[in-house]
Amino acid sequence: MAEAPDIQKEENTDGTIEKMMQMKPFRHFDSHGHAGLEKEGIADRPGCIDFWCGNSVVARTMMGARAMLGDPNPFSVITKAEECPELSAAVFVKSMDEANIEGMCLQSIHGVTDPFPGYPDGWKWYVPNEYTKKAFIDAYPGRFTAVGGVHARYGAEAAVEMVISAHECGFPGIKFHTATAGYPNQKEMYPAYEKLVELGMHAQFHTGCEELPGTRTKYQNPEHLDDVGMDFPDLKILQLHCGIFNNMEMGLWNVMKHENMYTDIVIPVPTLMRFRQYFDMEHIRFLEFFMPDKVFYGTDYPMTLPFYKAMLDNIMLMPISQEFKHKLTGDNFRKFVNWESKE
Numbered sequence: 007m008a009e010a011p012d013i014q015k016e017e018n019t020d021g022t023i024e025k026m027m028q029m030k031p032f033r034h035f036d037s038h039g040h041a042g043l044e045k046e047g048i049a050d051r052p053g054c055i056d057f058w059c060g061n062s063v064v065a066r067t068m069m070g071a072r073a074m075l076g077d078p079n080p081f082s083v084i085t086k087a088e089e090c091p092e093l094s095a096a097v098f099v100k101s102m103d104e105a106n107i108e109g110m111c112l113q114s115i116h117g118v119t120d121p122f123p124g125y126p127d128g129w130k131w132y133v134p135n136e137y138t139k140k141a142f143i144d145a146y147p148g149r150f151t152a153v154g155g156v157h158a159r160y161g162a163e164a165a166v167e168m169v170i171s172a173h174e175c176g177f178p179g180i181k182f183h184t185a186t187a188g189y190p191n192q193k194e195m196y197p198a199y200e201k202l203v204e205l206g207m208h209a210q211f212h213t214g215c216e217e218l219p220g221t222r223t224k225y226q227n228p229e230h231l232d233d234v235g236m237d238f239p240d241l242k243i244l245q246l247h248c249g250i251f252n253n254m255e256m257g258l259w260n261v262m263k264h265e266n267m268y269t270d271i272v273i274p275v276p277t278l279m280r281f282r283q284y285f286d287m288e289h290i291r292f293l294e295f296f297m298p299d300k301v302f303y304g305t306d307y308p309m310t311l312p313f314y315k316a317m318l319d320n321i322m323l324m325p326i327s328q329e330f331k332h333k334l335t336g337d338n339f340r341k342f343v344n345w346e347s348k349e
């Protein structure tokens with residue numbers, strides 16, 4: 007019997023030092039951050055100031071970020087734009103560099119809630135696509151991508167226009183913020199979904215809970231997303247937050263049932279909600295076993311600014327396979343949006 011060629015030997019000609027020098031640290035990708043809360047011009051972006059100002063759940067959640075950004079009295083209630091911390095796009099990049107994160111997908115938001123006491127026209131949250139493009143994507147090439155805000159509060163035609171706006175900004179997809187904008191399976195949104203399929207764009211939907219003013223929990227149940235998955239099999243859908251604190255089982259089921267549905271481990275804002283998805287080994291192992299190619303790492307930055315690097319370090323130290331860690335914290339999302347590294 008002929009001896010097999012000793013390939014192993016040939017490949018192993020380098021010494022230990024040379025091999026170590028070839029190792030590059032894995033570059034992660036953050037699938038979910040929020041533009042708009044930067045100090046400059048914050049009062050011109052409806053709703054953004056409410057993240058920092060007033061005595062609300064979300065403003066209290068942001069006190070850790072205020073401390074990190076140099077506020078000497080981060081537990082005080084602030085009320086004015088001038089009092090907002092010095093957050094800027096440069097701060098995003100600094101945090102990303104420290105955590106070895108190559109890129110971040112930013113959420114441009116368009117949302118109007120149902121009317122509620124004190125807000126007869128609903129609470130508005132608006133981070134224009136053009137703002138995200140100019141302040142982040144164009145200012146830091148190779149570090150950011152984004153999705154554009156879409157809702158149908160102003161009718162089906164306006165929703166299609168919002169999709170076109172996101173496309174014109176070069177974004178790979180859109181975000182529908184159910185918490186403000188209503189049920190994702192409302193028929194007024196269907197022409198917008200058709201447009202997305204036509205343009206080869208994906209759709210991101212908030213699921214789970216949300217404590218922003220005027221938001222209603224019923225809209226955020228992942229059960230309603232099943233209809234969109236059924237009716238638009240060619241639309242790639244990212245189910246944000248996997249229905250946490252609302253209907254996580256259904257969130258997981260959606261991804262298992264629908265070929266076109268993906269999810270993430272992003273926790274919505276309040277600090278108390280942070281624990282489940284990042285630190286629950288049972289949950290992470292379930293994802294690794296059932297949907298290793300369909301789940302993304304994201305952070306809701308700057309909400310998570312105080313522990314941005316620690317969150318990622320925790321995942322990288324978990325007893326899960328190295329292959330899944332790389333898929334989860336970078337490669338899955340890069341593939342999802344056809345990201346081209348500029349590095």
Ligand SMILES: [Zn+2]
Nearest residue numbers: 038040113306
């Ligand atoms: Zn978010």
